[in-house]
Each structure stands twice: as C-alpha cells, then as structure tokens.
Amino acid sequence: MKTKHLISTSLLVSSAIALFTSCNGSSVDTVKAIESNYDNQNKTITLTGEFDAPSFTFSSGKSKTMAMNFVVKSHAFSSEKFTAFSVILPVGTEKNNVLFEIPADQKNYTLKNFYVFDDKGEKINLDSHTTFKMKGTVHYSEMEKPENEREKDNFSYKITDVRFVKD
Template sequence: MKTKHLFSALLLTSCSLTLFTSCNGDSVDTVKAIESNYDNQDKTIALVGEFDAPSFTFSSGKSKTMEMNFVVKSHAFSSEKFTVINVILPVGTEKNSVLFDIPADQKNYTLKNFYVFDDNGEKINLDSHTTFKMKGTVRYSELEKPENEREKDNFNYKITDVSFVKN
C-alpha cells in the first residue's frame, strides 16, 4: 500500500515539475509588450517558443534575409498561441540562419521545407517542432519616421540580430 502511495506522489510531483518548468509567461508578456508600446525599441528581448513558416514567402534566389514567425505559448499544455512576426533571419547555412528548400515544381510549402541553423551550427528541420530560446533586437518602423508623421498606435516591428539555441 505504501508503495502505491509513494508511486502516486512521485508521479504527481513529476507532472507538476514538468508543468511549472514548461511555463513561458515571460515570453507571452514580452510579446504583449512589443505589440502594445514602444518601450522595447532597440532593446534585446528573449523568447522561448517555436519557429514557424511565414504566411507568405517569395524567394528570388537573391534574398539575403527571410521574415520568419516565432510562436510562444504561456505553458506547454496551452492552446493559446502568440505569434511574433517579422523575425529577420539571414538565408543560408551559417549559424542563426534559415534555409528554404523547395523543389522548383512544388507549388505549396510546409514546415518540412524549412531548416534553421542554431547558434551551435546544428541544422534543424522546423517540422520537428523544436523549442528554441531566441534573442533579438526590436525595431519599430514607425519610430523611423519624423515625430509629427508617426501613428501612435502603429506597433509594427522587426526583430533583427537574432540568435537562437535549442531549449
């Protein structure tokens, strides 16, 4: 009987630890902040989540960068997602880059067509849904305009100088 209770307690503790270590509230708070104010202009932010393919991509073969999406959740079991758009990655096979590999006769793309090379140079297919720790600098396009031409509610941004590792 004691063994049964001990096993139950260990299982409950293990599940609780997994849930709490999977919490990602800081990333969600950061995403909400960058989408609602300019406080993060030229600041480096850190997020934990998954890269996702952009909703549209056009590659002429001359593009040196690609705008990727990065998805964060409040915790591992959450269905609520927050998508960070315009995460600018260099195209190629160097560290912290993205490679878009699609046959010429293929019309549609999926995550299977995207690979990233993390800060360690490891090649990872995005279809594996790997979680990454990403850092990058936030820049708001509206703040590049003269002050009298700015829209105070336009929080369009790009995240540049991106580095990431598997979490």
C-alpha cells in the first residue's frame, strides 16, 4: 500500500515538474530585453505565445503588412502577460501571413476576424488561442538615426521576417 502511494506521489510530482520546467520564462525575458535595451538589434529572437489582434488596424485592404501583437506568459497558469508589439506579418493567405476578414457593415473587430497561416500553410483563427513558436528579427527605429541623435530610452521596435509554427 505504501509503495502504491509513493509511486502515485512520485508520478504527480514528476508531472508537476515537467509542466513547470516547460515554462516560457525565456520568452518573457526576451520581451523584457527588447523593451529595455538595444542588444537584440538585427538579431533573430524566438518567442512562444499567442498572436493577438493589433490595437488599431486599417480596413482599406490596401496594406501589404499588419503589425500584430504577440503575447507571452511565464507559464501556462500565469495571469501575468507580456506583449511584443509590432510583429510585422504580410497580409494574405500564404505561409506566415495574417488575414483580416470583417464584413463591411461591422464596425468593431474581435479575434474572430483574424486568421494566421502558419509555416505549414494551415489557416488558424486567432479566437482559438493557439500557441505558436515564433521567430523574427528585431529592428529598433532609433538605430536608424545617427548615433548623436538617438534617444537612449526609446526602445520602439519592429519584428520582421517572422516565421511561426503551432507549438
């Protein structure tokens, strides 16, 4: 009887350890770093999380790209979220693209109006809250200016050349 209890407890502890060691702390650390220093300029970063709708979008249909948000958490049960803004995705139905579909008479949009096409070409509605592993290159706007004109605390960035796959 003690052996069964010990085995059950060991399995439970092992499962908990596996769950928490698969945490996403490195994605949180990466988002914090890109928002606080220029160390990631022109570097490829990897994040694990969910795409989120941008806070503003154009509905003209003429834009070839859209700046999406990408939300990461330290672990699955965390309520604390960190957002990578300006994840630039091409608009369309190709791999690693985003599609925004909203009826002409609808004024507000939700996640149901957004789809992404992953690295395999699968169309995924953002309302499904699918977790993705995303890679992209960080570019800071201040780094485009001459060094003597840069603001030391403006860490506005864009993440381009984005590739992602369901995690």
